Amino acid sequence: MSGVFRSRPALRWLVPTAAAVVVIGGGAAAGTIAASADPTLPERSAAQLLVDVQSAKVDGLSGTVVQTADLGLPTLPGVTGGSGSGADLMKLVSGSNTARVWYAGEDKVRLALLGTLGETDVIRNGTDVWTWRSSDNSAVHAKIPADALTKKDKALPAGVPQTPQEAADAALAAVGPSTAVTTTGAAKVAGRDAYELVLTPKDAASLVGQVRLAIDGEKHIPLGVDVYxxxxxxxxxxxxxxxxxxxxxxPEQFVFTPPAGTKVTEPSAAELEKQHGSLDDKAAADAKAEAAGTKVVGEGWTSVLVATLPKEDGGSTAGKGQGADTAQLDAITNSLPKVSGTWGSGRLLQSALFSALLTDDGRVLVGAVAPEKLYEAAGK
Structure with missing residues (x-):
């Protein structure tokens, strides 16, 4: 079901949706209820719309994407407003973020993230990949090795935010009996007619009520994703x-010239290979994550991510900004309610859409589930 996204991986690097990918990484079952479409759109069943998304293809696009969040979090010290990193963190959980995107094929992609502290651009033009940050006027320039161009996944560097297409991929990748899929008819997104698919988890333990995908009526790519x-x-x-x-x-949109005074870093081919060499090897990636203390407990809508927090280096000297961030994190953690059980003890962060558990033994567990599921995973 996710083959169309793998065959056009550059589409996955256009718009910020990392949070959505975590939240809606569940399964879906293709329904057969016909879409009650607007008269300007032909009627399509849910199953037909899933096939449409599979076969979607665009040669180029540009646009503005807005991500908004209201996760129902409690008041947290240091992230309720103001400026700096606290304001940016608050925008991720209760605010909005904006990105401009350009796409002209696998080897021409540009993303501009507009944040409180400035702009971050990621540009791929052929074998050249640039990442530029206006906040400190720094840039990283990488050359994609020639042999990498023959690999199935030709994505931009890891960690770059993703798109509505990638969010839909996460929701549709594991089509199965855990989800009911229906349609609600036509919608309007960015002035375009779109069908709407509704994915509803059947597992009562999930905090996700619905995921709604708006699919362009002509181009068949997801124009928007709503998570309820x-x-x-x-x-x-x-x-x-x-x-x-x-x-x-x-083509000029993908030509980047560093502004005057930009500090440019150019990693070596060996460094790039070390960082990205195993992108196509899922088993190797899973093994690396496991070795780093990261695993997933459960599956579908009720899966829980378990990670081991890095230990602080008592001998290191944090910079001014790093020290401020650490103090802010400590203030947030200490404000959370204490919880304990047979699994141990820790602090619990709970919202309408997800729960997070920070254990005293240095683990963090996150999932779109009630706290009880986190406690269960913590005991394994």
């Missing part, structure tokens, strides 16, 4: 195009 918490009629998370054009962008 159970029992809530407004989306906790939305990632959607605010404006989109399917004209192929001018």
């Amino acid at each position: 918490a159970k029992g809530v009629d407004t989306p906790a998370l939305r990632i959607a195009f605010q404006q989109v054009s399917f004209e192929t962008p001018d």
